[in-house]
């Protein structure tokens with residue numbers, strides 16, 4: 001994925017740069033970015049399907065050897081969570097699609113003066129958004145101040161990540177997209193990877209990954225065998241750091257219309273983190289169950305598999321969004337954990 005190049009107005013860009021343009025103020029730029037992503041992903045869809053198909057088969061063989069009851073069992077075991085708990089979460093969120101994602105995207109379409117939201121406008125800034133770029137130093141101070149108000153110790157640990165520096169923040173060609181915190185080994189120190197581009201969302205991501213980072217530092221004295229935590233616990237620390245920072249930003253803001261934009265953006269992030277993630281989980285459960293039963297041929301997965309995802313996404317968005325086939329390919333083909341970490345979406349991350 002890091003090696004793919006996307007064309008924007010004659011310029012070759014990395015996926016992260018083009019994905020960033022989906023939150024550009026100008027709707028024409030968002031549309032162009034989405035089309036460029038859809039084109040390159042579309043050209044590679046057979047390769048993505050081959051990889052997914054092969055890995056799903058590999059997983060099915062291993063699950064058979066280990067005699068697991070379901071394709072999700074191994075993931076739940078490593079997350080130290082019972083299947084009934086995840087199923088209850090998944091069912092509750094799916095039952096809430098109408099009052100969460102459907103209602104929000106209908107509202108957003110109205111705010112943006114559309115009957116239905118175009119898929120490239122899913123993460124578009126609201127018309128009142130000021131599109132300000134937050135410099136790196138300001139982002140650092142915002143996050144550390146928010147941490148300090150809760151616990152000076154937490155802020156001191158976080159400050160070390162910036163001072164040493166243990167954060168790779170710059171966007172570069174060939175760099176992995178997204179963000180993560182890696183604990184390396186407990187006797188060393190963690191590293192953070194983010195792709196910082198100055199949006200409020202990027203500040204939130206920084207606060208999130210720093211939450212993982214300080215947690216990893218605090219867990220390190222437990223040693224190599226016990227320092228690692230399942231995702232269920234790990235995400236508690238990171239989302240907590242994110243919430244501290246969001247609340248600090250919201251309290252600082254005095255303009256009610258900017259507050260509204262911030263709250264709407266938080267709702268969108270929560271829909272992306274919880275609701276969309278459950279839709280991915282639903283898709284993965286169906287995919288791996290189908291792969292256990294029969295040998296899907298590559299072309300079948302490439303053709304009907306994507307439609308299969310469309311049904312899941314249709315349920316998520318209902319009729320609130322205009323999605324074409326190239327839009328569909330764009331919306332789902334860059335979710336690399338389908339390939340790198342099957343069933344990861346069972347847990348909010």
Ligand SMILES: [Zn+2]
Nearest residue numbers: 212235238349
């Ligand atoms: Zn996380």
